[in-house]
Amino acid sequence: SPVEKNDFIRQIIREDLASGKHATIHTRFPPEPNGYLHIGHAKSICLNFGIGLEFAGPCNLRFDDTNPSKEDLEYVAAIQDDIRWLGFEWSELRHASDYFEVFYRSALKLIRDGKAFVCDLDADQVRAYRGTLTEPGRNSPFRERSVEENLDLFQRMRAGEFPDGARTLRAKIDMGSGNINLRDPAIYRIRHVHHQNTGDAWPIYPMYDYAHCISDALEGITHSLCTLEFEDHRPLYDWCIDQIDLGGHPELWQPLVEAGLKTTISKPRQIEFSRLNINYTVMSKRKLMALVNEGLVAGWDDPRMPTLQGLRRRGYTPASLRLLADRVGISKQNSLIDFSILEGCVREDLDANAPRRMAVIDPLKVVIDNLEPHHEETLTFANHPKNETFGTRSVPFSRELWIEREDFMETPPKGFHRLVPGGEVRLRGVGIVKCVDVVKDGETVIEVHCTLDPESRAGMPGADRKIKGTIHWVSARHAAPAEIRLYDRLFGVADPDNDEGGRDYHECINPDSVRHVRGYLEPAAAGADAEQNLQFERLGYFVADRRDHRDGHPVFNRTVTLRDSWAK
């Protein structure tokens, strides 16, 4: 296996194993099913599932479904699909909603212990009482309600007696705390909304900070890994774990045992790491959703989207995204990764793993005058220049070919080493041709006539004759017409979230981020399976579109060019 990773989280884990604090490590990936996963989530997936594999411990997939108004089963299915596609498998599939009864019983316990109260302040009042970073908050006038009154009101909240927003259950911690998260945070709110798993059973829903730590503890999670913005929430995480003390109160989670859900109570430790940020893109689900809803992209899986579905459709491979996660590493340092790092990862993977093919995306006809009209040959090409195990394929060759229009120039600039009138170029795998005539329609070149030097063909004495340029081609008679989608970065500016010119991210879309062209493919490319990654020689890496490519109707998406054309 590759070099052992040794970031600060893995160091903590190794210490915890060495000291005997934990015998096994248990992690989880906890997405909220309110959108599609993006490449930032891939970092978290690779970390949590990666640790599971490296330390032979379980890693759960837990849907953090405590906010039903924004959640949807469509996302639940896509998230599972994405994780498996990335190459990982969860030990157990859980939902925070599996634990609703435990959250409720735990809240009753907090009330009985004098650690939670029902508050009638509305949202604006709560904000006014909360104070600021520099000013302490003030106690709610409802803070001193008796345990009996709190129990009564909370049970009536649960029974659905009060309208949305009328009351909250708040933890009773410290309105004077320097950490605003500890100023009597809400742990339950009233929401008469249908839930995808629990239906209309619950008119109250727990808040993230309260539900997350309890869920971790119930699943036996040892290390709860999350992004840096939760650092300030850790004291609340620990407060809930300590106050509720699930380990000492099995009656709180008795319902799970009865339901047959494996339950091993842990005292989880939250550890924060920095988010993945990449320039030339946006990564908040809200903004991605807006791009979809406003029709600025074709959908969640538009190949320009940073969603895993989009990247997959674009031709990014699971290995390339795992490589990115490894390259970026894990730390507490916030950083912005250059888009070219991501592109470099997919180039590296595809250079090693994508078979080579020939395709022409801006065709110009070439006629080889010294071949018979019906001349036809089958040439044998290696599928990979550096790896014989890829084998070979047959490539048909005939008198009329398509070449790339930009590989011919009538009046070339200095240093142009491709085809010019009277000049020679090597046709990849064939031999050397010389341009003897040009047919034009007005100013436009429509046909180039050449002769093929028979002495330059494979096995002939002139086969190794030095010539500056080599160009690719496709036999016109055998070519398969194809739809080719040329993608580029979705945004034309490095930081669409904070544009220097003050434009909104909507206005920063790169107008050249997609171009559909008709091209020609050699037969072996046209016959590819959907999702097959190929290198089209000299053009870039392409993938057969997972939705639209089919037999007789080839559709290819450009994943990335062969070289970084954005480098300044």
Ligand code: ATP
């Ligand atoms: P967004 O802010 O895009 O809506 P989120 O954090 O609300 O994302 P969740 O579904 O809650 O989305 O995320 C699941 C897990 O993925 C969380 O543990 C979260 O910290 C992690 N995660 C989300 N975005 C990133 C990122 N950019 N880099 C690393 N981890 C991330």
Ligand code: MG
């Ligand atoms: Mg979240």
Ligand code: MG
């Ligand atoms: Mg979010």
